[in-house]
Amino acid sequence: MAEKVTIATVAQHARxxxxxxxxVINAPxxxxxxxxxxxxxxxxxxxxxxxxxxxxxxxxxxxxxxxxIEPTRDGINGSVLDRFLHGLTETAEAxxxxxxxxxxxxxxxxxATYGDLLSAYDLDGFVITGxxxxxxxxxxxxxxxxxxxxxxxxxxxxxxxxxxxxDGAAGTAAAxxxxxxxxxxxxxxxxxxxxxxxxxxxxxxxxxALVETSVDPTALDAETEDGIAExxxxxxxxxxxxxxxxxxVCASDSLALGAMQTLRTAGADLPVxxxxxxxVAAAVGLSSVSQPLGDAAARCVDxxxxxxxxPRHGPRQVLLRPALVLRHPA
Amino acid sequence: MAEKVTIATVAQHARxxxxxxxxVINAPxxxxxxxxxxxxxxxxxxxxxxxxxxxxxxxxxxxxxxxxIEPTRDGINGSVLDRFLHGLTETAEAxxxxxxxxxxxxxxxxxATYGDLLSAYDLDGFVITGxxxxxxxxxxxxxxxxxxxxxxxxxxxxxxxxxxxxDGAAGTAAAxxxxxxxxxxxxxxxxxxxxxxxxxxxxxxxxxALVETSVDPTALDAETEDGIAExxxxxxxxxxxxxxxxxxVCASDSLALGAMQTLRTAGADLPVxxxxxxxVAAAVGLSSVSQPLGDAAARCVDxxxxxxxxPRHGPRQVLLRPALVLRHPA
DNA sequence: GGGCAGGATTGGAACGTTCAAGTTGGTTGA
DNA sequence: TCAACCAACTTGAACGTTCCAATCCTGCCC
Numbered sequence: 001m002a003e004k005v006t007i008a009t010v011a012q013h014a015r016x017x018x019x020x021x022x023x024v025i026n027a028p029x030x031x032x033x034x035x036x037x038x039x040x041x042x043x044x045x046x047x048x049x050x051x052x053x054x055x056x057x058x059x060x061x062x063x064x065x066x067x068x069i070e071p072t073r074d075g076i077n078g079s080v081l082d083r084f085l086h087g088l089t090e091t092a093e094a095x096x097x098x099x100x101x102x103x104x105x106x107x108x109x110x111x112a113t114y115g116d117l118l119s120a121y122d123l124d125g126f127v128i129t130g131x132x133x134x135x136x137x138x139x140x141x142x143x144x145x146x147x148x149x150x151x152x153x154x155x156x157x158x159x160x161x162x163x164x165x166x167d168g169a170a171g172t173a174a175a176x177x178x179x180x181x182x183x184x185x186x187x188x189x190x191x192x193x194x195x196x197x198x199x200x201x202x203x204x205x206x207x208x209a210l211v212e213t214s215v216d217p218t219a220l221d222a223e224t225e226d227g228i229a230e231x232x233x234x235x236x237x238x239x240x241x242x243x244x245x246x247x248x249v250c251a252s253d254s255l256a257l258g259a260m261q262t263l264r265t266a267g268a269d270l271p272v273x274x275x276x277x278x279x280v281a282a283a284v285g286l287s288s289v290s291q292p293l294g295d296a297a298a299r300c301v302d303x304x305x306x307x308x309x310x311p312r313h314g315p316r317q318v319l320l321r322p323a324l325v326l327r328h329p330a
Numbered sequence: 331m332a333e334k335v336t337i338a339t340v341a342q343h344a345r346x347x348x349x350x351x352x353x354v355i356n357a358p359x360x361x362x363x364x365x366x367x368x369x370x371x372x373x374x375x376x377x378x379x380x381x382x383x384x385x386x387x388x389x390x391x392x393x394x395x396x397x398x399i400e401p402t403r404d405g406i407n408g409s410v411l412d413r414f415l416h417g418l419t420e421t422a423e424a425x426x427x428x429x430x431x432x433x434x435x436x437x438x439x440x441x442a443t444y445g446d447l448l449s450a451y452d453l454d455g456f457v458i459t460g461x462x463x464x465x466x467x468x469x470x471x472x473x474x475x476x477x478x479x480x481x482x483x484x485x486x487x488x489x490x491x492x493x494x495x496x497d498g499a500a501g502t503a504a505a506x507x508x509x510x511x512x513x514x515x516x517x518x519x520x521x522x523x524x525x526x527x528x529x530x531x532x533x534x535x536x537x538x539a540l541v542e543t544s545v546d547p548t549a550l551d552a553e554t555e556d557g558i559a560e561x562x563x564x565x566x567x568x569x570x571x572x573x574x575x576x577x578x579v580c581a582s583d584s585l586a587l588g589a590m591q592t593l594r595t596a597g598a599d600l601p602v603x604x605x606x607x608x609x610v611a612a613a614v615g616l617s618s619v620s621q622p623l624g625d626a627a628a629r630c631v632d633x634x635x636x637x638x639x640x641p642r643h644g645p646r647q648v649l650l651r652p653a654l655v656l657r658h659p660a
Numbered sequence: 661g662g663g664c665a666g667g668a669t670t671g672g673a674a675c676g677t678t679c680a681a682g683t684t685g686g687t688t689g690a
Numbered sequence: 691t692c693a694a695c696c697a698a699c700t701t702g703a704a705c706g707t708t709c710c711a712a713t714c715c716t717g718c719c720c
Contacts, residue, residue, distance in 0.1 A: 017670045022708060030666060044710035049449040053386040057675045062383070065698055069416050082412050086399050089431045098451070100394075101419045101429040119379040121428070191562055192638075228613060257613055283558060284612045347700045352678060357686055362698065384676035387705045 005046045014042035047247045062122040069101045087297025096285045125304045147307040155197030162303040162315040169205030170287035171322035175273040176209035179247040188220040188245025202251045231258025247271045253278045335376045344372035392452040399431045417627025448621045477637040485527030491563035492633040492645040499535030501619035501652035505603040510544040518550040518575025520564045520585045532581045561588025579600045583608045617656045
């Protein structure tokens, strides 16, 4: 094992003081180019790497950001997190940050974990996913002025903190417009009960697209909880109506998958478009609205590092457009 | 914001020295019970939490373990990582460790990242997934005596380091036995080309189950790369043989899914069992061999903390039995 | 040539913890 | 009676970095 190389080793090797080495690293512009070069050479030669713990103790900053890894929800939608985490880690690395994971069974314990992570590890910031109306977590963080970004809009006060989200309405609108263009004026929708921000948003996009072509959406709308069985049931119910839809847009791939099952057993051949572009959709040839998760993760890191490193400007928001992925059932 | 509470604050409050507080935390048995209680009360009252950075600087240990988050492979099998990570994080927390993520495009860069993580963050250990024959990463770590555990057997020298794995052969054997018990003596297998440790293992289980009932496996075996289309092709090829199988076991859910497609279009109704129990399998009602990922993750952490905290004993190995999840296609 | 401004560099101190080497005070044993 | 010992606790130093204040140059102007 090689000797431990510290800032002092580098200083000695480059015949300068510790502080000058530190300056080369943290404020290169105040060091004379000639000296800077000599120090940089020494750093490379010795393979020096700044010790984060020591830096952290002095500065109080850890260059660490925390993300919660959720106790795998229904599984079918869960795999979304994978891609998001990967994007997050990758972008964070590029900005000199690292990602730390944590879990929590509920909001209260999650908040307790914040305290722990902050005082024990000096965490710099948080990325929060799956926010709800009046989320206690964001309130807690905001109150203490701890930097954080949410992936998902706060549906109550849109401007109060930084967030990144995907424009679900634009996604369902695009899906609906695609079906209308293919001749399906009566495109139905299976979505979640009103009240969830995300669900309402996705329904709104579908509704908008229909209204734009002067079709009344009310008779083509089905509300149900998420799930394959629920989707199947809702599809059956829609087909039994007086003027059934000739195509379907769904708020999730789970619902869409259920709908496809109903259609197959009923021998009906309506096009269905899901939401989230999960692996399942790809596997069964289901068209779906795809969230740009890599981008979303990258923007989350950007907004967070903005809060951490950047000059003091208020919170920022980013709304990304999803893409429509068209497939043909096998 | 509350005043920062350090070990000195606690010491003052409990009328003891810093060191005694430190002892209460790290070596309680050497402190008189009475004093210990007083210190512990002070800790609770003040809400003291040991600063990791300071501890780390002194001890050289970070209580951090690193896991790679992979650049989402084919998606269908990828969602396995989610559950594994969650289990890892949860168990690590219980043992007082935290999980840090990293990415790397290839083995070389992964090794470079090890160096970075070790010298900058003083990482205590690594959990490595997806190991291959003669993996350069494990060699690098072993050479430097850095604690690590792999999820997946090293297929060359089984005893050289700690690992956790799932007994794939037991899984396919159970699946095959189940089908045989249902009357399918000619149970076929679709697996990957010989040479991959995991693939060969899964094939071996199927083969063993057949041989036990005196059926010759050779004519019922198909080799192909992983993928839905490949699975479909292999199934067609198997069905065209002189004595086609009456049931199928597959090395992955992707292959199984492809096989199911072929069977449906061919109007054949053979039972199919996949491997990994991915969300896709659950969605389409595919029976599958389920890996106990939560357990596996927990055991990984156990073995790693064993290496880190425990008394010096050699590497250990854990082989977990997978479970057969039976479903009925919708 | 002496004074001065300002950029470049330096040395001491501090962050919060644990290690190593103490100091106390009480008990044992010859 | 006093050395030796032990348990319980304390004190100073060190980990590697950055902050802060001080010092050293260098060139410029009068």
